[in-house]
Amino acid sequence: MMINKRLIGTVAESKKYIAGNVILQWCSLAANIALMLSISRMLAELFRGSASAQLLTVTGIVVILALAVRFFCSIGAAKMGYFSSKAVKKTLREKIYQKLLRLGNSYNEQVKTSEVVQVAVEGVDQLETYFGAYLPQFFYAMLAPLTLFIVLCFVNVPAAVVLLICVPLIPVAIAAVQTWAKKLLSKYWGQYTELGDTFLENLQGLTTLKIYQADAFKQQEMNERAEKFRKITMKVLTMQLNSITIMDLIAYGGAALGVIMAVTQYQSGGVSLEGCLLIILLAADFFIPMRQLGSFFHIAMNGMAASDKIFRLLDLEETKLEITESFPSDHTIRCSGLSFSYDPDREILHGVDLTFPQGSFTALVGESGCGKSTLAAILMGRNRGYTGTVSVGGVPLSSIQEESLLRNITYISHQSYLFKGTVRDNLLMGKPAASDEELWAVLSRVNLAEFLKAEQGLDTRLLEKASNLSGGQCQRLALARALLHDSPVYIFDEATSNIDVESENDIMREIHELAKSKTVILVSHRLANVVDANHIYVLDHGTVAESGSHEELLSRHSLYERLWTAQQTLEQFGKECAGV
Numbered sequence: 029m030m031i032n033k034r035l036i037g038t039v040a041e042s043k044k045y046i047a048g049n050v051i052l053q054w055c056s057l058a059a060n061i062a063l064m065l066s067i068s069r070m071l072a073e074l075f076r077g078s079a080s081a082q083l084l085t086v087t088g089i090v091v092i093l094a095l096a097v098r099f100f101c102s103i104g105a106a107k108m109g110y111f112s113s114k115a116v117k118k119t120l121r122e123k124i125y126q127k128l129l130r131l132g133n134s135y136n137e138q139v140k141t142s143e144v145v146q147v148a149v150e151g152v153d154q155l156e157t158y159f160g161a162y163l164p165q166f167f168y169a170m171l172a173p174l175t176l177f178i179v180l181c182f183v184n185v186p187a188a189v190v191l192l193i194c195v196p197l198i199p200v201a202i203a204a205v206q207t208w209a210k211k212l213l214s215k216y217w218g219q220y221t222e223l224g225d226t227f228l229e230n231l232q233g234l235t236t237l238k239i240y241q242a243d244a245f246k247q248q249e250m251n252e253r254a255e256k257f258r259k260i261t262m263k264v265l266t267m268q269l270n271s272i273t274i275m276d277l278i279a280y281g282g283a284a285l286g287v288i289m290a291v292t293q294y295q296s297g298g299v300s301l302e303g304c305l306l307i308i309l310l311a312a313d314f315f316i317p318m319r320q321l322g323s324f325f326h327i328a329m330n331g332m333a334a335s336d337k338i339f340r341l342l343d344l345e346e347t348k349l350e351i352t353e354s355f356p357s358d359h360t361i362r363c364s365g366l367s368f369s370y371d372p373d374r375e376i377l378h379g380v381d382l383t384f385p386q387g388s389f390t391a392l393v394g395e396s397g398c399g400k401s402t403l404a405a406i407l408m409g410r411n412r413g414y415t416g417t418v419s420v421g422g423v424p425l426s427s428i429q430e431e432s433l434l435r436n437i438t439y440i441s442h443q444s445y446l447f448k449g450t451v452r453d454n455l456l457m458g459k460p461a462a463s464d465e466e467l468w469a470v471l472s473r474v475n476l477a478e479f480l481k482a483e484q485g486l487d488t489r490l491l492e493k494a495s496n497l498s499g500g501q502c503q504r505l506a507l508a509r510a511l512l513h514d515s516p517v518y519i520f521d522e523a524t525s526n527i528d529v530e531s532e533n534d535i536m537r538e539i540h541e542l543a544k545s546k547t548v549i550l551v552s553h554r555l556a557n558v559v560d561a562n563h564i565y566v567l568d569h570g571t572v573a574e575s576g577s578h579e580e581l582l583s584r585h586s587l588y589e590r591l592w593t594a595q596q597t598l599e600q601f602g603k604e605c606a607g608v
């Protein structure tokens with residue numbers, strides 16, 4: 029009945045709160061039994077006309093005491109539920125976070141970021157109710173009917189037996205609905221996320237939709253999806269309401285049966301008037317806990333689905349612990365027979381051999397989709413499932429600790445991430461101890477100092493993803509941060525794509541400057557940027573088509589020369605058009 033031992037074991041701390049919750053609910057039940065016992069005795073005496081003032085006083089005291097116990101117990105139980113939920117949220121979110129840290133740089137190979145966010149936020153929230161409400165109710169729903177059965181056995185055994193037998197009919201009814209409900213719920217969640225994705229995409233691309241007047245069509249598409257979702261939501265609600273009706277029928281039917289039993293037993297002299305009244309007053313209590321459990325059932329189902337997702341994430345294979353090597357001082361990088369595929373049936377790199385000597389300036393060029401960025405991601409430790417060897421100073425890349433690798437190789441792509449905050453905050457990520465003078469010096473190198481001086485200097489605020497800066501300014505700032513990082517190896521992956529010529533020239537000038545003292549790997553589709561490289565690898569469909577210096581490659585009259593001529597013609601044409 030949806031009790032996941034592994035899940036409970038994972039949040040062991042919650043066990044004591046669940047136990048506390050059950051004990052408090054049980055105390056409340058005991059107080060209720062005392063209350064009903066006292067009331068039924070008083071009613072019987074009143075009926076007989078022999079109620080004494082003393083009995084009325086004692087009943088009054090018992091009523092007040094029992095109500096007070098019930099009040100404090102229900103507050104206590106709610107508190108226990110809260111503590112248990114708190115422990116679950118804290119423990120599971122910490123575990124997910126630690127797992128992500130252990131998965132490291134390459135976590136994206138195994139799980140999508142959106143899934144991690146969904147699991148860590150919504151998934152954990154769903155388990156909060158599972159631990160805080162469903163689990164305590166599950167145990168209490170077993171304990172309560174047994175307690176009442178024992179008490180009523182002292183009053184009248186046949187009535188107690190009939191009531192106890194009727195209780196399991198509720199879980200049987202729940203189990204009958206479960207198989208159908210599971211299928212329906214998984215369909216419901218599928219449509220829910222699908223609708224959410226479409227809605228978000230259309231909202232983000234609204235300007236584009238307006239430009240191409242495709243918004244009406246997209247609206248119609250979204251309406252159709254929303255209508256499908258409405259229908260399935262109604263189905264889920266109908267299923268939930270129907271199952272509640274079935275449970276109510278069993279619960280109140282069972283209680284009515286108990287009442288009938290009590291009355292017939294009273295008529296046949298099998299039970300006293302007090303006993304008969306007590307059975308009538310307590311009959312409903314036999315079923316209420318199980319009925320309550322039934323209404324938590326749907327929450328528990330969602331909790332189970334969420335826990336499956338959480339464990340799938342927690343069970344992902346991790347980087348091996350024996351990875352202990354530091355980044356070697358000789359940082360010549362060698363790839364030999366390197367092959368890589370994202371999908372098993374489509375190989376992207378086919379056994380390439382490349383060398384990036386220490387202190388050299390090497391370029392990777394080739395047509396779009398030939399595998400340049402894939403190679404850069406392998407060198408950064410983001411793509412791990414390769415075959416062949418990649419080594420740094422003779423040490424396999426896979427045995428170098430990720431932290432050490434990232435401290436020694438700085439990667440700058442065309443979409444460098446800048447965070448919301450000040451320019452200073454972003455720059456200090458590169459070198460936390462840097463002084464303001466150092467920050468200004470590096471900003472001057474990337475030609476950003478003047479612009480920032482006209483703003484609020486280092487305290488200039490950046491919006492999320494630096495949306496208040498131009499593309500060129502973002503890249504200059506990202507380069508400044510990378511220069512502060514001061515690592516022996518730099519990889520520039522199309523770092524000057526989609527930016528203005530002036531920014532491109534500034535950035536390229538700095539890259540050339542950097543190449544005098546560091547190992548620089550430059551991935552670029554624009555060949556004019558790689559003319560000065562010591563060595564150029566030309567990739568073609570995942571293989572090294574040719575390599576050499578710019579002059580050597582031109583003299584071969586092969587692929588490089590063809591790409592070079594095509595680009596030169598295009599750029600010349602562009603200049604002429606601009607001149608006209």
Ligand SMILES: Nc1ncnc2c1ncn2[C@@H]1O[C@H](COP(=O)(O)OP(=O)(O)OP(=O)(O)O)[C@@H](O)[C@H]1O
Nearest residue numbers: 370371376394395396397398399400401402403553
């Ligand atoms: N995450 C991914 N999953 C599956 N396939 C991918 C993934 N990333 C890239 N690819 C595929 O791998 C091939 C090489 O992509 P890569 O980004 O390395 O090329 P590139 O040479 O850097 O291209 P560009 O110059 O256009 O950036 C492409 O065919 C692309 O479709």
